[in-house]
Amino acid sequence: DAGVIQSPRHEVTEMGQEVTLRCKPISGHDYLFWYRQTMMRGLELLIYFNNNVPIDDSGMPEDRFSAKMPNASFSTLKIQPSEPRDSAVYFCASSFPDSQETQYFGPGTRLLVL
Amino acid sequence: SQKIEQNSEALNIQEGKTATLTCNYTNYSPAYLQWYRQDPGRGPVFLLLIRENEKEKRKERLKVTFDTTLKQSLFHITASQPADSATYLCALDRGGNNRKLIWGLGTSLAVNP
Numbered sequence: 156d157a158g159v160i161q162s163p164r165h166e167v168t169e170m171g172q173e174v175t176l177r178c179k180p181i182s183g184h185d186y187l188f189w190y191r192q193t194m195m196r197g198l199e200l201l202i203y204f205n206n207n208v209p210i211d212d213s214g215m216p217e218d219r220f221s222a223k224m225p226n227a228s229f230s231t232l233k234i235q236p237s238e239p240r241d242s243a244v245y246f247c248a249s250s251f252p253d254s255q256e257t258q259y260f261g262p263g264t265r266l267l268v269l
Numbered sequence: 270s271q272k273i274e275q276n277s278e279a280l281n282i283q284e285g286k287t288a289t290l291t292c293n294y295t296n297y298s299p300a301y302l303q304w305y306r307q308d309p310g311r312g313p314v315f316l317l318l319i320r321e322n323e324k325e326k327r328k329e330r331l332k333v334t335f336d337t338t339l340k341q342s343l344f345h346i347t348a349s350q351p352a353d354s355a356t357y358l359c360a361l362d363r364g365g366n367n368r369k370l371i372w373g374l375g376t377s378l379a380v381n382p
Contacts, residue, residue, distance in 0.1 A: 159312075186368055197374040198313070198358070211369055246312050250368070257303060258370070260312025 300364025
């Protein structure tokens with residue numbers, strides 16, 4: 156299995172531009188998580204899905220952030236408009252439905268907003 | 270509010286020694302506690318999970334303890350190797366239907382040859 160796949164790996168954009176991050180979870184995993192990681196705040200859960208349905212989006216910073224999961228093999232995280240404070244590494248993770256299951260992380264997207 | 274604390278300062282040890290990392294939590298009653306390893310430029314990788322009713326869990330050179338009275342977990346790497354150098358993260362899981370993990374900031378470990 157290729158593991159969780161994220162694209163792009165790096166993104167540099169200017170303030171005000173739209174940014175779309177993509178994720179392909181591991182086949183058979185029913186849960187998908189979007190995280191943001193910074194030095195100051197560590198890993199923060201933004202939103203997670205179960206069977207393509209958003210379950211908890213309480214970590215989404217504000218209306219500029221949105222996430223979708225149109226099918227079991229694809230999810231997007233969109234920031235519009237982007238701001239410099241959005242600069243961080245964004246991780247996607249997936250897991251099996253067992254409540255004890257661990258999360259498998261993708262390589263992350265390093266986002267820099269100028 | 271819920272809070273998780275890990276050793277904020279980097280840990281430097283000599284190869285062959287035992288590394289011990291600490292994870293303390295407050296205002297929380299986790300059902301499970303997980304430890305992950307993160308290398309620079311990569312996502313976290315799962316290492317061990319320990320349940321609230323377990324005192325200790327082992328996997329090869331790794332050992333995790335969980336003390337719900339002290340609200341603390343200790344993560345040990347015995348016979349440490351330079352390849353063990355990484356950041357180690359602990360995460361609390363309340364179990365049940367909520368899949369949200371609460372993460373510590375991590376502790377950086379450097380094993381010197």
